[in-house]
Amino acid sequence: MPRVQGGMSLIAAEHVTVRLGGSEVLSDVSIALNAGEIVTIVGPNGSGKSTLLRTLLGILPVASGRVTRNARIGYVPQKLALERTLPLSVRRFLSLPIRHSRAETDAALARVGVPEIGDRQLADLSGGQLQRAMLARALLAKPQAILLDEPTQGLDQPGEAAFYRLLEEVRRETGAAVLMVSHDLHVVMSASDRVICLNGHVCCEGTPRVVSNAPEYRALFGLGTQGALALYQHDHDHTHDCGHDHA
C-alpha cells in the first residue's frame, strides 16, 4: 500500500523524544500511520518499541516533539496480568469501560473467530483466545487504527500466522489501519506493508524487502535472517503456515 504523503495521518509522531527515569529511550523519532496500512515496528529488546506505542497512545509524555492522533484507536496491550481473585467473564471484559449490547459483543467475538467464549472467565482462556478476546474488545471501539503490542507473544507458529491472517481480514473488512510492535522478524514482516526498524531512533523504514536489505537492519539483526527473506517475496493472499523452518 503506497504511503500517503502530506495527507493527514491517523497517528503521527514528529521528532519525538521520550525520557524514562532520566535516560533517553526514544530520540527524534518521526513516524506516521496512514489509513488502511499495516505497519510493523521491529527492533531488539530495549529498543523502545513498546515505549513508542505507549507514547503514541498518550500514556507516556514526550520530552520534546509532538504526537497527533486523528483517529479512533483500538488498543491491544502486550499482556494482561490477570488476577485470579477477580472474576471477570469475557463478555464483561468487552464492555469495560464502555458498555456494549450482548449482540455487539457476540458479533465481535464471532468476528475474531471465538464465538463460544463469551461466558468463559478471562483467566481460563488460552493465550490465543485471550489475544482474540483483546482484539474483539479493541474492535468494539470501531477503530480507524488498531495498535497492538507484541500481539503474538506466547503463540506457536501456526497460531501466530492465523492471528496475522485475522488482522489482514479485519483490515480488509473495516479499513482500519494496523500498527504493531514485534521483535519477531519472520512472519510479522511478511504480513506488513511497511516496516519501521527502531533502536532508540528510526534506523530504517520501508517495505519489508527494502528494510531487510538495509545495512542498518542487517547490523541490528545480523545476517541470520535469510529464512525470512523468502517470506517477504509473496503477496498476502496465501497462508503463512508453510515455508517456515519448524525445526
Add this chain to the structure above:
Amino acid sequence: MLDDFLVRAGLAGVGLSLATGPLGAFVVWRRMAYFGDATAHAAILGVALALAMDLPVGFGTLAVALVMAVTVSTLSGRGWAIDTVLGVLAHSALALGLVAVSFLQGVRVDLQSWLFGDILAVSRADLAFIWGGGALVAALIAWRWDRLLVATVNEDLAHAAGVDPNRERMVLTLALAVVVAVSIKVVGALLIAAMLIVPAAAARALARGPEAMALLASAIGAAAALAGLWLSLSFDTPAGPSIVAAAAAGFVIAGMAGRLRA
C-alpha cells in the same frame, strides 16, 4: 429502638459492610491488603493526636489515615518496594501513636478499645458517622465502578480508554482512609484489614462477576457482624474479634460451597 446498645451495634456493623464489601473487593484484586493494614495502624496516631488537641477522634483518624495513604502512594511511586515502605510507615506510625498516647496527661485512653474496637459502645453520633462514611464510600465506588474496574484490569487499557489510572488509585486510597476512620471504633485498628479482606475473599469463591463479588462481600460482612455480635453476647467474647472470627468461618463455608458447585 436505637436506645438498645445491641441494635446500635448491629446497625454499625451493617453500615460498615456497605463500604467494606466493594472496597474490600478492590483491596483483594489490587493486592492492597497490607496497605489497608498500614493505614489502619496509622489511625492510632490519629487517635492520640485528636485527643491531645481536643478534636473529634473521627477527624484525627481520618486526617492521619489520609496522610498515610497519600504518603504510601507517593513513596511507592518513587521506586521504593511497596512492602518496605508499608513496613516502615505502618509500624512507625503505630509505635508513634502508642508513644504519643502515653504522653497524654489527664486523658484516660482505653487503648484496648482503639486496637480491638468496641462496637458495643457505639453511640448515636458514631452511628451517623459510620453510616455517613459508609454510604459515601459505597456511592463513590458505585459512581466510578467501570473506571475503577478497567484501571484494575490493566492500567494501559484504562489510559487508552481515557481513564487516568492514577486518579482511580487515588479514589481508592481516599475511600480506604474514610473506611478506616469510620470503622476503627467498631473493629479496631488491628482488625480493620480483616473486615476488608475476609468477606471479599469469601465472596470470591461464590461470585462469577465483579459486581456480584462486591455485593456478596457486603452481605457476608453484614452477616458476620450480626453473627459476631450474637457470639459475643452468648459466650461473653470480645465483639470485634468475634465478628472477624465469624467472617473467617464464612470464608471456610463459602470455599466449601464454591468447591461443591464447581
